[in-house]
Amino acid sequence: MNDSLDAAIQDGAVVGEFVTDPLLQLRKVNVSFSGRVAVRDVSFDVAPNKITALIGPSGSGKTTILRSLNRLHDLTKGAKVEGDLLLGGVDIYKGGIATMLLRSRIGMVFQRPNPFPTLSIYDNVVSGLRFNGIRKKSLLDEAAESALISAALWDSVSSRMKAHASTLSGGEQQRLCIARALAVEPEILLMDEPTSSLDPVSTQRIEELMTELKNRVTMIIVTHNMQQAARVSDNCAFLLMAEDRAGELIEFAPTSKIFHDPSDPRTVDYVNGRFG
Amino acid sequence: MSDLLNTLPPDPIYDRREKIRAITAKTLRRRTRLSQLFVGAISTTLVIALVPLVLVLYTIVQRGGSDLTLAFVTKLPQVPTIGQQNAIGGIGNAIVGTLIVAAMAAAMAIPLSLILGLYLVEMNTRLARIFRGGVEILSGIPSILLGVFAYIFIVIPQHHFSAFAASVALALLMTPVITKAVETAIRGVPDAVTEAGLALGARRSVVARRVVLPAARPGIITGTLLALARAMGETAPLLLIIGATDSSTWDLNPFHSMSALPTLTYFYSNSSFPSQHRAAWGVALVLVVLVLILNVTSRLISARLSRRAQA
Amino acid sequence: MNQSTKSLLSRRNASDSPRAKGARGESDRFYVWTLRGFAALFSAILLEFVYSIVHQSWPAWTHEGLTLLTGTTWNPANSVYGGLPLILDTVISTLVALLFAVPVGLGTALVLNFVLPRRLQTITASMVELLAAIPSVVYGLWGLYVLVPWMSTTIQPWLGRLSGGAWPFSGDPLGAGIMLASTVLAVMILPTIVAISRDVIAALPKDLNEGALSLGASRSQVLRKVILPSAKSGILGAISLGAGRALGETVAVLMVIGGNAQMPRSLFSVGATLASTIATEYTEASPGNVAALGALAVILMVLTAAVNAFARRLVRRTGALSS
Numbered sequence A: 001m002n003d004s005l006d007a008a009i010q011d012g013a014v015v016g017e018f019v020t021d022p023l024l025q026l027r028k029v030n031v032s033f034s035g036r037v038a039v040r041d042v043s044f045d046v047a048p049n050k051i052t053a054l055i056g057p058s059g060s061g062k063t064t065i066l067r068s069l070n071r072l073h074d075l076t077k078g079a080k081v082e083g084d085l086l087l088g089g090v091d092i093y094k095g096g097i098a099t100m101l102l103r104s105r106i107g108m109v110f111q112r113p114n115p116f117p118t119l120s121i122y123d124n125v126v127s128g129l130r131f132n133g134i135r136k137k138s139l140l141d142e143a144a145e146s147a148l149i150s151a152a153l154w155d156s157v158s159s160r161m162k163a164h165a166s167t168l169s170g171g172e173q174q175r176l177c178i179a180r181a182l183a184v185e186p187e188i189l190l191m192d193e194p195t196s197s198l199d200p201v202s203t204q205r206i207e208e209l210m211t212e213l214k215n216r217v218t219m220i221i222v223t224h225n226m227q228q229a230a231r232v233s234d235n236c237a238f239l240l241m242a243e244d245r246a247g248e249l250i251e252f253a254p255t256s257k258i259f260h261d262p263s264d265p266r267t268v269d270y271v272n273g274r275f276g
Numbered sequence B: 001m002s003d004l005l006n007t008l009p010p011d012p013i014y015d016r017r018e019k020i021r022a023i024t025a026k027t028l029r030r031r032t033r034l035s036q037l038f039v040g041a042i043s044t045t046l047v048i049a050l051v052p053l054v055l056v057l058y059t060i061v062q063r064g065g066s067d068l069t070l071a072f073v074t075k076l077p078q079v080p081t082i083g084q085q086n087a088i089g090g091i092g093n094a095i096v097g098t099l100i101v102a103a104m105a106a107a108m109a110i111p112l113s114l115i116l117g118l119y120l121v122e123m124n125t126r127l128a129r130i131f132r133g134g135v136e137i138l139s140g141i142p143s144i145l146l147g148v149f150a151y152i153f154i155v156i157p158q159h160h161f162s163a164f165a166a167s168v169a170l171a172l173l174m175t176p177v178i179t180k181a182v183e184t185a186i187r188g189v190p191d192a193v194t195e196a197g198l199a200l201g202a203r204r205s206v207v208a209r210r211v212v213l214p215a216a217r218p219g220i221i222t223g224t225l226l227a228l229a230r231a232m233g234e235t236a237p238l239l240l241i242i243g244a245t246d247s248s249t250w251d252l253n254p255f256h257s258m259s260a261l262p263t264l265t266y267f268y269s270n271s272s273f274p275s276q277h278r279a280a281w282g283v284a285l286v287l288v289v290l291v292l293i294l295n296v297t298s299r300l301i302s303a304r305l306s307r308r309a310q311a
Numbered sequence C: 001m002n003q004s005t006k007s008l009l010s011r012r013n014a015s016d017s018p019r020a021k022g023a024r025g026e027s028d029r030f031y032v033w034t035l036r037g038f039a040a041l042f043s044a045i046l047l048e049f050v051y052s053i054v055h056q057s058w059p060a061w062t063h064e065g066l067t068l069l070t071g072t073t074w075n076p077a078n079s080v081y082g083g084l085p086l087i088l089d090t091v092i093s094t095l096v097a098l099l100f101a102v103p104v105g106l107g108t109a110l111v112l113n114f115v116l117p118r119r120l121q122t123i124t125a126s127m128v129e130l131l132a133a134i135p136s137v138v139y140g141l142w143g144l145y146v147l148v149p150w151m152s153t154t155i156q157p158w159l160g161r162l163s164g165g166a167w168p169f170s171g172d173p174l175g176a177g178i179m180l181a182s183t184v185l186a187v188m189i190l191p192t193i194v195a196i197s198r199d200v201i202a203a204l205p206k207d208l209n210e211g212a213l214s215l216g217a218s219r220s221q222v223l224r225k226v227i228l229p230s231a232k233s234g235i236l237g238a239i240s241l242g243a244g245r246a247l248g249e250t251v252a253v254l255m256v257i258g259g260n261a262q263m264p265r266s267l268f269s270v271g272a273t274l275a276s277t278i279a280t281e282y283t284e285a286s287p288g289n290v291a292a293l294g295a296l297a298v299i300l301m302v303l304t305a306a307v308n309a310f311a312r313r314l315v316r317r318t319g320a321l322s323s
Ligand SMILES: Nc1ncnc2c1ncn2[C@@H]1O[C@H](COP(=O)(O)OP(=O)(O)O)[C@@H](O)[C@H]1O
Pocket: A033, A038, A056, A057, A058, A059, A060, A061, A062, A063, A064, A065, A076, A245, A247
């Protein structure tokens, strides 16, 4: 592991030297689909209890990186993830962590709200816990309440927990999905453009929420929206497609540096809206 | 770092996380095993689903394969007698009969379905929606009832069984299927194609005939072949209206009764002559081959179609 | 599949010159009336279909009344027209067929969508669908000569021993009968159930699967707790479509059910369904019997139309109706 770390640093790949005690480390991560490289040699560190944003134009591999972190590519035939992805020093793929356990430690919120349509609000929130074998009512109730409070949904739904999830608005559904993910108490929460299908008011609520959630969970967020990345994130990874359409990490730095003093001219162009 | 941790108040969230992780880890084995069992069980159901297909096809080929001679498919049937217990002759007239009935049914159903399909696409009225409902209901009506209808409507007035009556029943069976295929295929024609025709100032009827229907042709052919395959294998309505399951002549007048493969299979399977029991498998094999040819052709066309759509 | 945009008639087109319009308007009207005319003609045929069957049965309804539905003896030779045994055999053979076909069909649909690699999916699905291509008389033949001996010498004696001859496995192991009819029907409706529920499941958002997995669910938990419940109404529709087919299936049932109209006593009983009775007795019936058989046809028509309408409603709601 240290070998590859050294190698990555020697190669000049961008690693988060400014991140102390990283929770998650990516070292020369490559993802390919049926031989076609979609993400190449990406290395960076994820700081605990911080928000790390992945930005870059569409197709630059942001979603692909995110999905490699909870092994969702396992579902895609022909998908291959190489390199080291270390969670607390243990490799996600090669370290012998059971995939189901990994996914309960690294939760995910999707682009479009995807509550389970046949379940009530309460059953949605505790669904992850039930999947994981938790039956005790007191524990379920406690976790549901805490997750809903954290997702700023408790006040509006506590009186109608039995109602169908589909009775909620789009923004509420997305917060329900956040609560559902939080209820399992993951260490990391992956969010793939969580506000892209929401109106500005709902978007703002979720952005506020994220800042408050930091003491509870470490977040990695993919976003298209530069202002959003600037507003909510602490560290920022900027990706771009290479000639062969493979996504590469151009720069990884604290968000303020990315937006005010980037070192790569391509980052300058992107954050100033000059391409992408 | 550890100093920092010590100064923080005890956090219920970390407590809970510990608890949850402990249970998760404890139940992992059981859940994994259960999941494997379930996946194993549903995989078994797939195997079970394929067993009858293999068994049926195997049995037909095994028991009917030896019948497949030139004489069998071209000659007329020969009724077994005391002297010639094993005489069976051929099934030439039943093959031709089935083809004739199917052709007549197709000749009625295809043009009608083209027009009805166009009607369903062109008209967006309440009446058209009700009509669509009627066509759908018809597609779920048991074929024996279409046989009853053809009997009342054609056989009784004409006072005799006929291939024509059979083809009317089969046409009614095919029409909803083909109409649906036509409608789906036309809706799949890109707007640009239709608009190009209209922009040239052509009449709607001309655009429909010269542009839309040809563009929808592959989908229409697929649906038609499937409907035809289904109609060819239909037995129930024919039992009531085609008569002459034991005909051994070359009478091909469509207004007379006629021999056909499905009814002959049924008749032979019920026969009191062992040789005819055995021959039932041969007839069934010929029928299945005909039906599968149509079916597989249709599948190949639609596979090519979807491949082209993806490209 | 936007229904409203494709109509040629609803299009305004810019190149309409006033002069061309006259002739073309004329021709377009002709086109429209041709379409309407044929739709009307076909509607008339459909109405005539319903009318002639109901009309033919009329004397039986006025004469026999509810006996046609509730009478327990069907004996046309003595002018006794109780339809209940036929209705019961029809419904029971269908329900038992569903008992076999539903678990197998749903399991297969799940495997096709979630377990098999993509390349095998299409070919396997086509093979299952080929089951629907085989003519019913061939199933009947197979049932009669392959399954009847197997049922009577192996399966039914075994079931009888296992249950101690208790209901519903009581009676002589004849082979032919309700149980065999159900078995053959199960095979015949399997492709319907698989094809439709496969479409219904495939039409579910992919996010549901990934959402559940991302919470740490196992594969079977995703399928049992999320996928199947979400596809519930479409699956119910698929099952109903299969049931509609089974209720009206004629020749295959006729060949294996034993052809004896009597109140069913067990699964081993021989019997006769509405459809099989029409098929065997119709062409040789006396005028009085024809009306009673017509009444059976009406009962069958109402039964299948209701089941099908229900099924299509459910499946259409899921947006997956393809066949
Ligand atoms: N399942 C997949 N199969 C094949 N190619 C994929 C798949 N998922 C993503 N890709 C490819 O990976 C590249 C990056 O996609 P993605 O990660 O979705 O980009 P972003 O999220 O930055 O817009 C794209 O070129 C896309 O074609």
